[in-house]
Amino acid sequence: MPFLGIDLGGTKLAVALFSEAGEIVSKEIFPLENRKGTQVGQLITDQIQKYLDSDRTMIQSIGVSVPGISRSKSGTVWAPNIPGWEDYPLLQEIRQLTGSIPVQIESDRTCYILGEQWQGNAQSCTDAIYLSVGTGIGAGIMADGHVLHGAHDIAGAIGWMALRKPFQSKYTDCGCFEYYASGEGIARLTREILAQRTYYRGELRKETSENITAHQVFAAYLKRDTVAIQVINECIEYWGMAAANLISIFNPQKLIFGGGVFGPAVQFIPLIREEAAKWAQPVSMKQVSFEESVLGGNAGVVGAGFLALKNIHNPA
């Protein structure tokens, strides 16, 4: 009984066919290019239709991960990086093709922790949190065996965590934690410091500073660049404080670091743990392990697959 896991990102669509045993039989990637609104919906439904039309497969269930919020009551999706997806009727569009085949759509952060629970580092956990740090920051939270959704499906918006008072208006668009400690925050702080250091002659030359990326900062850190070290140390403090807050609030077994930044920042996990240990409830701190995502870029598609699999066993 094969099933589909579909991971819609901000720039590409991944479609994976899973075998009954939960293995990925095939996986295709489609860049979104300049698609927007219904064009993105069409790309998804075209791919699903292709599998439904195939003689070889008999798709039993479909799970979809979306880069934003899946509104469970309406079946619509808010995806800030896809133009026209403020309240997109994705569930309805897919159901028009699929008839009685179960379909479930969840936010990417929900899928990440589900993916780790199924095939990654959160297997056998009842309480585990996936910290996704990339362009933005969010968390997939499994507490007492349930993945949290919140009253209106927006739980886990940890990029908005308040970590540094007083409030500054620059936090308004993305939240304090994300402002400082996302991939974009790392690049921004690096640019700010470089603009002040007239005599800087290090790895991160001023001529590239307009387009500087977090990955360049990580590379410069490995070469002991003083600006990179300053930026990363600042970030470790924020990541540690945020980790501590999640530990004190949830008393989890595991914190799992993933997303584009973790990635290269996994080297800092021991330092993040050290910072968190200063702040967190001390008993809970001893009970948690800090790990990296083993699924990496596959976490979304695997989590979407797990949505599909669960609906085969427990139809909604």
Add this chain to the structure above:
Amino acid sequence: MPFLGIDLGGTKLAVALFSEAGEIVSKEIFPLENRKGTQVGQLITDQIQKYLDSDRTMIQSIGVSVPGISRSKSGTVWAPNIPGWEDYPLLQEIRQLTGSIPVQIESDRTCYILGEQWQGNAQSCTDAIYLSVGTGIGAGIMADGHVLHGAHDIAGAIGWMALRKPFQSKYTDCGCFEYYASGEGIARLTREILAQRTYYRGELRKETSENITAHQVFAAYLKRDTVAIQVINECIEYWGMAAANLISIFNPQKLIFGGGVFGPAVQFIPLIREEAAKWAQPVSMKQVSFEESVLGGNAGVVGAGFLALKNIHNPA
């Protein structure tokens, strides 16, 4: 089918007899005086025995709220303010009396949110958080219909929330948020400011500053005392940031403020909301209401009663 709700605090024991309809028929308060260790256990079991011996009542179920952590696997209790209760076998002691009558022990913060869910401000909520601010700070958290316990029953330790970097060693004993914004934190900051203001002649005279309490600071605030205003404004900032973090993480329907400080600090709830609104995920912020506990000092005993009631309907 009457049942008992028992609320053990740091200084007193409250025992309430509930009618089948969920009303408190009688309630007795016993100061702990200088009891410690097994003496406190004895006080509890004596009271239970009294009800079990009575001809008038046929106790069907017992719920107990404890000022610390109830370890669900061992049935033991950690209560930092009761000497000798590092790992106290309370469940075992009670069960020796009660035979087949169901008994459940939970932390006070769990009981507070259950009390509000049953008879207070969280009725009909699936997602609500009780912020208990007194000598210490903790939260009872109901998320997606479940009260969170965490992997080892320590969830909700929000007094440890990291809100102000860099870390300072004075946070080590109680956590950053609790250091600044508990009843004790309010008194401490007031003393610090008074010690610096040689020429201060306001409500909070220096001669009382050794023993100053949060309640005196609230009273002075109402008389526009400049020190009290400075202290309370600082606290509102921390309470607002912590509220914002809970809102961004949980997307709840309600935040309920209780404990000894709320109490008099309920007058500041609109200002706390204003501060939280600067920091929190903006959509979640619009979906949450800020309320005071309607159960006040009864929240623990009512929550303990609800534990008992639930076990009548769904025996463990």
